[in-house]
Amino acid sequence: AAAGRVPPRRRAPGETVLPERAPPGDGADPVARAIDAIKRWFTEGNIPVKIGVLILFLGVGALMKYSIDQGWVRVPIELRMAGIAAAALAGLAFGWAKRESHRAFALSLQGGAIGVLLLVVFGSYKLFHLLPPGLAFLLLVLIVGAAGVMAVAQDALALALLAIVGGFLAPVLTATDSGNHVALFTYYAVLNGAIFGIAWVKPWRALNLLGFVFTFGIGTVWGFLKYRPELFSSTEPFLILFYAFYLVIPLLYALRQPEDRRGFVDGSLVFGTPLLAFPLQAALLNGDTKQLALSALVLALVHVGVAWFAFRRLAMTLLGQSHALLGLGFATLAVPLALSARATACAWAVEGAALVWLGLRQQRRLPRVIGYLLQLAAGLSLFIALVDHRLATSTAEIIGTAPVAVFNGDFLAILLISAAGFISSALLRRESDTRAIAPLLLIWALGWWLTLGINEIDRFAPADLAVYWQLGFAALTALLSAEAARRLDWNELRWPALLALFIAPLFIIGTRAANPAGPLAGLGLAAWLGWFAASLRTQRNLEQTQAPALPAAYAVHVFTWVGLLAIQFSDLARDRWQLGVIWQVLFGLAPLALAFAGSLARWRALRFPLDADAEAARPALLGVLSMMLGIGWVLGLIAEGDPAPLGYLPVANPLELAQIGFVVALLYWFQLASREGNALIDAQSRAQSLAVIGFALLTSITLRGVHFLGGVPWESQAMMRSALAQACLSVVWCLAGLAAMLTGARRRSRPIWIGGACLVGLVIVKLILIDRTHLKDLYAILGVLAVGGLLMVVGWFAPNPPKQVDAEAQS
Template structure:
C-alpha cells in the first residue's frame, strides 16, 4: 500500500502544484504518510500482543500447608526430607500415636518443619500461542531478496546478472573506443549464436538441473534481445520492422519458455533483460517512439503470460519498469509538440495494466480471488492520470475529460462482470475507481462551489455504501466528506468575485441545493438503518445541518438578487412557510423517535418565524394584503393548510403549529388594518388603537365561547390547542388592556362620549373577557380563586382610566403626567373612588359578602388618605372643598345603610350599638 499512497500523493500534488515539483512533493508526502500508518499499525499490534502475553502469564500458586498423614508404627519408617533434627520445643515426644483422624474444615495447625513435605508444584497449562503478526511490506521484500540470493543455484543467478551487465557494458565501450577490429555484423552474429546455444543448452537440462537451466535460458534470451536492439539502434544493420519482428519473436519465446516450464524466475530474468536493454545501450538520440514501441512489445508478453499464469511479481515488475522509465523520459525529454506521438503509448500502457490484474484474478484459485493486486489496481490509474496531467500541462478541461473517460471505462468493465460471483471484490473495486475518477473530473471541469457540492453527494454515497456493507468507517467518512465539502464551498465563496446574473439557476445556488440533498439523503440512511446512539445523533445533527444550508442558502440568494424590502420580506415569509410544509411532509417518513420529535417541533418554529416576518412588515410600513405580499399570503395559506393536515396527530408540536397558524392570520389582520387606518388622517388615536385590535379580541372570544370554529383546517380542535389559544390570547388581551388604560381616547371625527367611546368600550370588552376566562372550566383552580381580587383590581383601574380620560376630553385638561396636577382631575377621582367604595361597602354588607365589604372599606380608606395628603392643599378652592363634602356625604350614606361589616356566621355575637 506504500506505493498506492505515494501515487495518490503525487496525483494530488500534481493537481495542486500544476507541475512536476508538486507531484514529487506529493509522492514523498504520500510515502511518508503510508510509512507512518504502517508504523502505527505495527505499534498497535505490538501492544495488543503484549497485553495478551500479560493476560496469560502464569502466576505462582500459593497453597496452604498440608499436614502429612499419620502412619501406623508397624508399617515402616516415613522417609524424611531432611537430616536436620527439628527443635525440641517444636516436636514433643508423644507417648503413643493416636490413629489418624479426619482433618477439620478449618485451616490445619502448623506442623514441624521436619514433618512438612512440599507438595509437587501445580501444573499450569501453557498459554495458547499467539499467532505472529504478518511481516510488513519492507520485511517481505527484504526476505524475498535474501532468499533469491541464498537459495537455489546462487552462483548461476549472480553470474548471469554480472555477465549480462558485462556484455552490455563491453558492447558499449567497444563501440565508443573502436577497440574491436572484428566487423560489427560478425560480432553481433557471434553473440547471437552464443546466446542461442545457451538457450538450447538450458532447455536440454531443464529436467535434470532445473535451476541452472532456467537461469541460463533467461540470461541468454536477454542477450539476444540486447543484440537485436544494438543491431537496430546503434549500427543500423537491421531495419526497424525487422528488429521489431525479431523482438516480438524473442519476447514471445520468453513467455512460451516460462509458461511451458512454469518458471517464474525465467520470466523475471528475461523481463529484466528486456527492460534494461534500451537503458544500457542508449545513444541519447531521444527516439521515444522506438523506446515505447519496444516496451509495448514487452508488455504484450507480460499480458500473454498473465493469460496462463498468475505471476504477480512479473506484473508488478512490468508496471514499475514501464511507468518508471516513461516518467523519467517525460521529466528529461518531453515537450508539448511530442504529445501526439506520446499519448497513444500512455493510453496503451494503461489498458495493458487494466487487463493484467483481471487476468491475474482469473488465473488465481477461486478461494484467492478476493485478494487483489492493490499496486496495479490503484497504481495504474493514478500513475496514468499523473502522467496525463503532465502531458496536458495540467489544463483543467482536457484532464477532466481524461478522468471522465477512465471512469466510464471502469464502470463499463464493472458492469461486464456483474454476474460473476467470484469477482465481487474486483467489481466493487472498479466501481469505487469509477466514482473516484468521476469525482476527480468535477473540480477540473467545474467551479469550486459545484465541485464541493459533488463531493458532498459522494459523501452521501459513502454513507449509503457503509450501511449497505455494514461498515461504520464509510458512513462517518461520508459525513466528514460532506462537512469538508461545505467548508470548501464557503471558502470558495469568500474569494469568488464573479456573481451570476441569473437567480437560482447559477452554480453557487445549485451547489447549495446539492449540499442540502446530500445531507437529506444521509439523514434518511441514518434514520432507516442506524440503530446505535451514534447513528441517532448523526441523523439529528445532519437534519440541522441540512436546515442550516437550506435556509441560509436561499436567504443568501434573496439578498443577492433582491434589493427592495417590498419584495424581500414576502420572499422570506414564503421561504419559511414552504420549509415548514416540506419538513411536515418529511416527518411522516421518519422512523426514529428522537429524529421525529426534532423534525415535528421544527414545524412550529418555522411557523413562528413566519409570524415574526409578518410583524416585521409593520416596522417597514408594508401592507401585507397588497402587491407581492398578497401572493405570499396565498402561498402561506395553502402551505399552512397542508402543514396542519399532515401534523394532524395529537402531539404538542401539532398543537403549537395550529396555535401559531391562527396567530399568523391575526397578526396579518391587525397589521393590515393598522396600516390602512394609519393612512386615514381623519381617524384619530382612539380609533387607530382600537379597530386593529378587534381580531385579537375576536380570537379570544372564539376560543372561550365557540372553539369549534377554530378547528379549521382540522376536523376538531384539540383541548391542548384550545387551551393554548385561550392562554396566549388572554396574555395579548391583557397587554392590550394595559395599553388602553393610558390612551387619551381621541374619537375624532366623532364627539367624545364617556364610556361609549372606542377606548372605553375596548376596556369593557377586556374586562368582560377576563371575567369569562375566570369562569372557564379549563382555567386552573388557583387562578379561579383569585378571581374577585383580579376582577376588582381591573375594574378599579378601568374606572380610574375612564375618569381621567373624561376629564381630559371634556374638561380640556392635557392628557399626560400633568393631568394629576389638575384640581378637576383630583376632584373627579375622589368622587369616583368614593362612589366605588360606597357601592362595594353597601353591597357587601347587604349581600353578606365580607370580601366585597372589605374592598369597599379599603377603597374608602384610600380616598381618605388621598384627601389628607393631596386634596388638603386644595381646600382654598371649590374643587378641594367639593372633594371633602362629597366624601363626608358618602360616608354618611354608608353609616345609614351599612354601619357594620356582615357577619361571617350566625354564631357570632351581635355587634355593639356604638359601632360606626
C-alpha cells in the same frame, strides 16, 4: 457419527486462546488493511527468501553506486551490467524451474530477479547512458510482458503486480523531452489491454485497481503539465478508450467471482472511473459546458445500457442498480451543466451519494467514507466559487438571455449538493450503525438548501420584494419538510418545518418596512396568504407525526396572524381613515382581543387544523394574550382616550368600553377555569384583584370625564390642583365604598364590607390631606357634602360588618 467426531483439545491451565483472524474484508479500515498486509508479508510464505531478495535487491543497487563513486571495479561498466543481468536471468530461470516443487521460494526469486532486470535496464539508460531511449523502453516492455505471462501461468498475483508497476513506470523512467503523448497513451492502452485480458480469466482486483490508479494518475499529471487545447483531438480518444476499459473490467471481475459472491460490485472502479474521468473530460473541453453537458448525456446512456445488460443478460441486480444510479446521476448532471453549474462539484456530489448507497448495500465502510468526503469536497468547491463570485458561465452566455431565477446553473448545482445530502441521510438513518452520521448529513443538506434560497433571492429578487421571496422560501421549506416527515416517516425533518414556523413573526417587520401601507398591502397579502396556507398544511402533517413542539408552533402561528392584523389595522386607522392615536391602538389590539375570545371559547375556526395540540397550547396562549392585553389595559388608564371624531360620553366611549370588556372577559376566564377544575387563583385573591382593577378603572373613568366634560387638562399636576377633579374622585370613591358595604351587609360577607369600609376610609383621608386645600372651591365643597351624605347612608344601612360569612357568596 459421534465416534468419528474429533473431540476438541482441552486448554492447558493459563493458556491464552487467540481468536481466529478473519481475512481482511473490503469494508475494513484502509490503514488497518495495509498494516495487516505488511504483517502477513513478513509472517507468511517463504520469509527467508523474501527478506533475502529484498536485501540482494538493495545490495545490488548500493554496490553499483559505490563502485562508481570509489572507482574500485576496473571491469568495464558494460560487462558489469551484463553480468548482473545474466545473474538475474539465471535466478529467473531457476525460479521458473522450481515453480511446482517450491512455489513460495520460486515466486519470491522470480520477483526479485525481475526487479533486478528492471534496475539494470534503467541504470544502463539513465545512469550510464549505455542504451538509447527506444531500446531501453523496448527492453522494459519485454521484461514486463514476460513477467505478466509468468504471473498468469503461475496464478501469481504478486508477480503480476510487480510486472504492471514496472510496465507503467517504464515510460516514466525512460522519458525524454519529445512530448509524444500519442505514443505514451498508446503504450498505456496496450498495458490496459493486457490488464483487460488478465481480468477475462483472473479476478485480480488489486491488479485492476493498480492499472486504474496508474492510468488516470499519470494521465492527470500529464494533462496538468503538458495539455493544450489544440491536443484535444489526439487526447480525447485515449480518455474514451481508458474509460471503456475500466467500465468493462468491473463486469469481468463480477463474473469471475465464486458463486456465493457472483455479482460483487467493485465500487472503487464502478464509481471511481466516472469520478476521475469526468473531471478530466471537463478539463479537456476547457470550459465548453455545452460539450460537457453532451458528454454527461452520453455517459448517462452508456451506464443505462450497462445497467440493462447487467440486469437482463448477467442477472446481477446490484451491479445493474449501481450503473443505473450512475446513469441517472449523469442525466441529472447534464441539466446543470447545460446551465453552467460547477461540473466537478456536481459530479462529486452525485458520486458521493451513490457511494454511500453502495457502501450500505454491501455493508462496507470504505465506500461510505469516500462518499462522505466527496460530498464535503463538492460543497467546499462550490462554496469557494460562490464566495469568490467565480461561478461557471452564466445562462446568458449560453442562450443569449439574462439568467432567471431557478433556471440557472447555480441553482441546480446547489440543489444537487443538497439533494445528495438528503438522499445520503435518508439512507443512513435506517441503519443502526450509521444513525449518528445521518443527522450531520441532514444538517449539511439543510445548510445547502438555505444557501440555495439565499443565493437565488440575493441574485434575482428586487430589493423591495426580497422579503416576500424570503417569506415564500420559508413557507416552501416548512411545507416540504413536513410533507417529507410524514410521508417518509422521517422525524428529523419535523424540526426544519417547526423552525420555519417559529421564524414567521420576524417577517412581519420586514414586510411592513417593504410597504408603508402595511404588511398586507400590495404583494404582502398574496405572500402571507401563501404562507398561512403552507402553515396550515404543515401543522396538519406535523400533527400526524406527533411533533413534540407543535403546540408552541400553533401558538406562534396565532401570534403571527394577530401581529399582522394588528399592524395592518393600526396603519389603516392612521393613514387611510385619519383616526386619532386611541383608535389606532384599539384597532391594533382588536386582533389580540379576537384571538383571546376565540381561545377562551374554543372556536373551531381558530383552532384549525389542530385539536389536541391546540388545546395543549391554549393555557399558554391565553396567558400571553391576557398579559399583552393587560399591558394595553394599564396603559389605557393613563391615556387621554380622545374618541374624535365621536363625542365623549362617560363609559360609552371606545377606550372605556374596551377596558370594561377586557375585565368582563377576565372574569369569565376565571369562572370557566374554576368550573373546569383548573382555578387560576382562589376566590379570595380573585375578589381582591377585582377590587383593585375596579378601583383603578373607576378612577380613570372619573378623571377622564372631568377632563372632557369639565375642561381640566389631562395632566397629573392639573388634576391634583383641580377642585372639580378631587371632588368628583371623592364622591365616586365614596359611592363605590357605600355600594360595597351595602352589598356586604346584604350578602353577609364580612370581606366585602371591610373592603368598602377601607375605600370610604381612604376618602376620609383624602378629604383631610387634599380636599381641604380646595374648600374655597365650590366643587370641593359639594364633594365634601356628597361624601358626608353617603356616609350617613352607610351608617343607616350597614354600620357594622356582618357577624357571619357566607362562603358561597364569597366564592
